Amino acid sequence: MYLSTTAVLPRLRFHKMDYSSVDTIRHLLARSHSRTCDYTLAGMIMWAHYFNYEYTIVGNTLFVKGVEENDRSTPAFSIPIGEMPLSESVALLKEYCRDENIPLVFSAVPEDRVEELRQLGDCHVEELTDWADYLYNARDLATLPGNRYSKKRNHVNRFTSDHPGTTLVDLTPEMVPQIKDFINSLPPDREHVTAQIERNEVIRLLDHWDSVHMDGAVLVTPDHGIVAFAIGEVIADTLYVHIEKMLHDINGAGETINKEFAAMMLERYGVTFINREEDAGDEGLRRAKESYHPLMMLRKYNVAFTD
Missing domain, CATH: 3.40.630.30 (Gcn5-related N-acetyltransferase (GNAT))
Structure with a gap:
């Protein structure tokens, strides 16, 4: 008390x-x-x-x-x-x-x-x-309904067609070494000062994966292995997507991990909202987040x- x-x-x-x-x-x-x-x-x-x-x-x-x-x-x-x-x-x-x-x-x-x-x-x-922060309807991101999501669905369908046998699996402690290798294989982002800081912090989070008790999903193809992964945290009715990494030269990998992780968390927890965090003033990131049609902006x- x-x-x-x-x-x-x-x-x-x-x-x-x-x-x-x-x-x-x-x-x-x-x-x-x-x-x-x-x-x-x-x-x-x-x-x-x-x-x-x-x-x-x-x-x-x-x-x-x-x-x-x-x-x-x-x-x-x-x-x-x-x-x-x-x-x-x-x-x-x-x-x-x-x-x-x-x-x-x-x-x-x-x-x-x-x-x-x-x-x-x-x-x-x-x-x-x-x-x-960008706040979205969870079911919309999980299903990509209607005309406004047609381009996103096309990317997902193209990815599925190009990579038959792809699986979405939970990020388990046993997978951590593979995910760290995947992160280190990604080309460095030299345009943004915080990009390398974020990369280091993702590695540090993975080093403590057993203790943080978060959810992660990994997109694995038969031909390329790991092509994307996402990490999030569910609090009450909201999924917070903290980390999302993908191979940008694999068409549709980003759209697919976005959709499939949302669908996984919707089924597992029944979340209503998804917070995909801020754009930190990055115009490219802003356009990408706006293309998913946020319900609202959580201003700070x-x-x-x-x-």
Whole structure:
């Protein structure tokens, strides 16, 4: 049971977040009511080093300290998750920031949480325009219905025709070495600074595959072996697709892993929505995500307290 911290504010002491933190933070992250990817286990743990994530737990509430999405030189916090009322958890963070002589900034705040923060003091709100998540209807991605998905279906049908005997299998611990070899065989993306960072973090996630308890699917052809794989995390009614890699020179591999992974997760968990995360300002990625007709964009904001 949560006990009020109003009378005496405890000193927050943050600790480095890494894969040893998984079991400690998982149950609290599951209490987030947001559908944005930032409050998922992979959203935290995969990017803990890049965003300098640290954490502490007070009053059965998870506090996460990192940096702003758009400015890694500025400390920022995630919205606390757990039993403590937001007014009290923000008061704790205000006290911590006063002691550290830093501003209190919340980064990647879901749109539906901004007003709660506004009620707790004067603040400046700024939309993070490149970091909105794409949210889709799960059944649409699993079945590609109607005229608007005809091109996607054509790519899937072409892939199926070109590669008879293709199978979709679960990503098991035994498959991890093969998946790591597949990742290392992909050509490097020299245009995007974070591409190599992401590749390294995917490898690190696979190194801890037994402990993260996520779902993965691998597309295997008789002629080329592994041609694509996807990794996701289901929370409540939403599948978060954290990783999707494919051989781009195999026509339809990307469309097929997208469709088949959605179908697998729909059948397994009955999910309603699929979050395919943000485009980070990449125009090519933006066009690709828009081509699947998102239901909505889950917008995010920086909220900086000025009082």
